[in-house]
Amino acid sequence: MKTTKTPAPLPAESGAPVTEVDGTSAGRSGRKKKEGHVLNAFSHGVLILWAFMVVMPLLWAVMTSFKDDRSIFSSPWSLPDKLHFGNWSRAWTQANMSDYFLNTILVVGGSLIGTLVLGSMAAYVLARFDFPGNRFIYYLFIGGMSFPIMLALVPLFYVVNNMGLLNTIHGLILVYIAYSLPFTVFFLTAFFRTLPTSVAEAAFVDGASHSRTFFQIMLPMAKPGLISVGIFNFLGQWNQYMLPTVLNTDPDKRVLTQGLVQLAVSQGYKGDWSGLFAGLVMAMLPVLAAYIVFQRQVVQGLTAGALK
Amino acid sequence: MQHGKYRFIVGFLAMPLGLYALFVVWPFIQSIYYSFTDWTGLSPDFKMVGLDNYTRMFDDKIFWKSLQHSLLFAVLLPLVTISLALFFSFMINVGGRRRRGGPVVSGVRGSSFYKIVYFFPQVLSIAIVALLFAFAYNPDSGAINSLLRGIGLDSVQPLWLGDPNLALWCVMAVLVWSTVGFFVVLFSAGMASIPADLYEAALLDGASRVTTFFRITLPLLWDTVQSGWVYMGILALGAESFAVVQIMTTGPGGPDYSTTVMVLYVYQKAFRDGQAAYATTIGVALLVVTLAFAAIVMRLGRRERLEY
Numbered sequence: 001m002k003t004t005k006t007p008a009p010l011p012a013e014s015g016a017p018v019t020e021v022d023g024t025s026a027g028r029s030g031r032k033k034k035e036g037h038v039l040n041a042f043s044h045g046v047l048i049l050w051a052f053m054v055v056m057p058l059l060w061a062v063m064t065s066f067k068d069d070r071s072i073f074s075s076p077w078s079l080p081d082k083l084h085f086g087n088w089s090r091a092w093t094q095a096n097m098s099d100y101f102l103n104t105i106l107v108v109g110g111s112l113i114g115t116l117v118l119g120s121m122a123a124y125v126l127a128r129f130d131f132p133g134n135r136f137i138y139y140l141f142i143g144g145m146s147f148p149i150m151l152a153l154v155p156l157f158y159v160v161n162n163m164g165l166l167n168t169i170h171g172l173i174l175v176y177i178a179y180s181l182p183f184t185v186f187f188l189t190a191f192f193r194t195l196p197t198s199v200a201e202a203a204f205v206d207g208a209s210h211s212r213t214f215f216q217i218m219l220p221m222a223k224p225g226l227i228s229v230g231i232f233n234f235l236g237q238w239n240q241y242m243l244p245t246v247l248n249t250d251p252d253k254r255v256l257t258q259g260l261v262q263l264a265v266s267q268g269y270k271g272d273w274s275g276l277f278a279g280l281v282m283a284m285l286p287v288l289a290a291y292i293v294f295q296r297q298v299v300q301g302l303t304a305g306a307l308k
Numbered sequence: 309m310q311h312g313k314y315r316f317i318v319g320f321l322a323m324p325l326g327l328y329a330l331f332v333v334w335p336f337i338q339s340i341y342y343s344f345t346d347w348t349g350l351s352p353d354f355k356m357v358g359l360d361n362y363t364r365m366f367d368d369k370i371f372w373k374s375l376q377h378s379l380l381f382a383v384l385l386p387l388v389t390i391s392l393a394l395f396f397s398f399m400i401n402v403g404g405r406r407r408r409g410g411p412v413v414s415g416v417r418g419s420s421f422y423k424i425v426y427f428f429p430q431v432l433s434i435a436i437v438a439l440l441f442a443f444a445y446n447p448d449s450g451a452i453n454s455l456l457r458g459i460g461l462d463s464v465q466p467l468w469l470g471d472p473n474l475a476l477w478c479v480m481a482v483l484v485w486s487t488v489g490f491f492v493v494l495f496s497a498g499m500a501s502i503p504a505d506l507y508e509a510a511l512l513d514g515a516s517r518v519t520t521f522f523r524i525t526l527p528l529l530w531d532t533v534q535s536g537w538v539y540m541g542i543l544a545l546g547a548e549s550f551a552v553v554q555i556m557t558t559g560p561g562g563p564d565y566s567t568t569v570m571v572l573y574v575y576q577k578a579f580r581d582g583q584a585a586y587a588t589t590i591g592v593a594l595l596v597v598t599l600a601f602a603a604i605v606m607r608l609g610r611r612e613r614l615e616y
Contacts, residue, residue: 040416044417047399047403047416057440057444058440060444060451061440073449075454077451118323121323122320125321129316131314137325140328146542146599148545150546151591151592152335154588155335155338155339155342155588158584159330159335160331178328182328185324210312210316211316211319214320239434241433241435242547242550245554245575257435258435260435264439264442283436284436287432287433288428288432298427298431299493302430303490
């Protein structure tokens with residue numbers, strides 16, 4: 001665990017050239033082969049070490065969630081004496097994890113649908129139609145990606161408050177949508193540009209209106225792009241912490257991330273650490289499970305933006 | 309496709325653009341305006357005070373500390389994370405043992421396993437990760453110190469987050485831990501598209517693998533590295549650093565303000581101290597830092613690319 005400290009991996013990195021030096025000096029096949037073997041063993045070693053460092057904290061959390069409070073403190077690394085499932089049921093009922101899950105599902109469900117619908121509408125118009133101000137609106141959306149959101153959050157709190165949307169689920173949904181639009185519009189505009197124009201033109205000639213062409217022809221064609229950007233937004237909104245911390249201070253409306261942080265604060269008084277760990281693991285597992293099942297799509301969705 | 313075109317464009321853009329303007333663009337404009345007032349956020353009355361907030365900011369020791377830490381985050385975090393990720397992904401894609409009759413360079417066995425595991429932290433909320441590590445860092449009962457005791461290092465029991473000299477590094481290590489996997493997957497995708505003949509030719513000419521990394525892999529991957537750098541820097545200045553510092557360190561902001569960052573300072577001034585106008589002033593400084601950071605990386609990157 002100590003190796004998670006930043007400087008620790010450096011020796012490994014500076015070790016790389018050392019194993020290579022004699023390979024360059026002669027450069028004939030015998031040496032080459034040896035170099036390959038040394039490199040192979042070395043890379044496996046380093047890669048396994050990092051895999052271990054990634055998995056260890058997560059396994060530790062799972063293990064801790066089954067222990068009783070006393071052994072969590074006295075021996076953090078020991079296996080649980082028996083599986084204390086009570087931690088999990090306490091977290092679910094008494095610590096309000098069920099409410100947090102429900103709130104999160106409502107907020108993320110609403111904002112994900114809203115983001116995809118509004119984002120694809122805007123992106124389609126910006127990608128396919130020429131009109132004065134098109135570039136300006138496009139860059140207005142894109143600019144939102146690089147601006148520090150916290151700056152806007154100070155006045156936004158009062159904007160939302162004045163509209164009576166503070167501490168409401170639908171208010172949070174609208175804000176989530178607004179802050180997800182920059183990336184969504186950016187990504188989908190690029191995607192709509194790659195789709196062939198002929199199909200839409202044919203539909204239009206056959207008498208379909210613009211909006212009908214969009215909903216019945218273009219949206220189905222854009223499905224791969226919508227899935228990628230949908231996964232990206234789902235994870236971003238599910239894991240969102242800063243927006244709800246500022247705009248959603250009502251204890252009953254808390255989303256999962258907020259709820260857990262609040263739980264960590266309040267368990268300090270109650271001393272129910274095992275319940276907190278159960279809550280943490282409970283929040284982790286569905287996302288990890290979904291990731292393992294939809295691994296390829298998740299990775300595509302999350303890296304798609306950076307590769308553009 | 310002219311019939312009803314403008315009505316369609318307006319109809320499709322109205323909702324997304326309206327929402328975006330109201331919740332994102334308008335608050336940004338407002339906050340710049342508020343930075344010249346003495347608005348508290350608690351009452352609707354305020355008056356213009358000119359540059360008072362800015363002069364106050366330049367005399368504010370805590371502001372300078374937070375600026376220092378934010379800059380450190382923006383420079384060091386991408387550097388460490390991207391170097392580690394490049395190193396791991398090179399090992400994954402090129403570090404494999406040469407199989408008889410196979411290509412000259414090949415991935416290690418189990419490369420997809422590594423990519424799956426490394427990506428785990430990326431799908432978890434940064435809030436959950438921060439909570440988990442806050443426990444691991446606990447000096448008395450945390451996993452790290454207990455591990456140190458377990459291997460006989462009883463004398464080495466740092467206070468971690470409680471030590472003003474260590475706290476910032478602890479926080480950064482968590483961000484590195486959680487983002488390396490994303491870049492490993494990103495760079496692996498880029499490396500997979502580099503043609504194997506390039507490596508073959510270089511290795512035949514007697515180049516070592518380290519040379520091939522700096523002469524072939526890195527130059528061909530440069531665009532991805534550069535955009536990854538900007539992406540990571542913006543995260544490190546904004547939402548991610550807010551979550552880890554706010555959740556993990558006492559105060560929040562660490563012992564003796566040793567971990568406070570600009571984004572957290574904005575939040576505290578606005579929503580804890582009732583100094584909304586001053587908070588927006590720091591937010592404007594954060595905006596300047598973010599834009600300058602992106603511009604510098606793009607500029608430096610462009611020059612670098614010309615060398616090859």
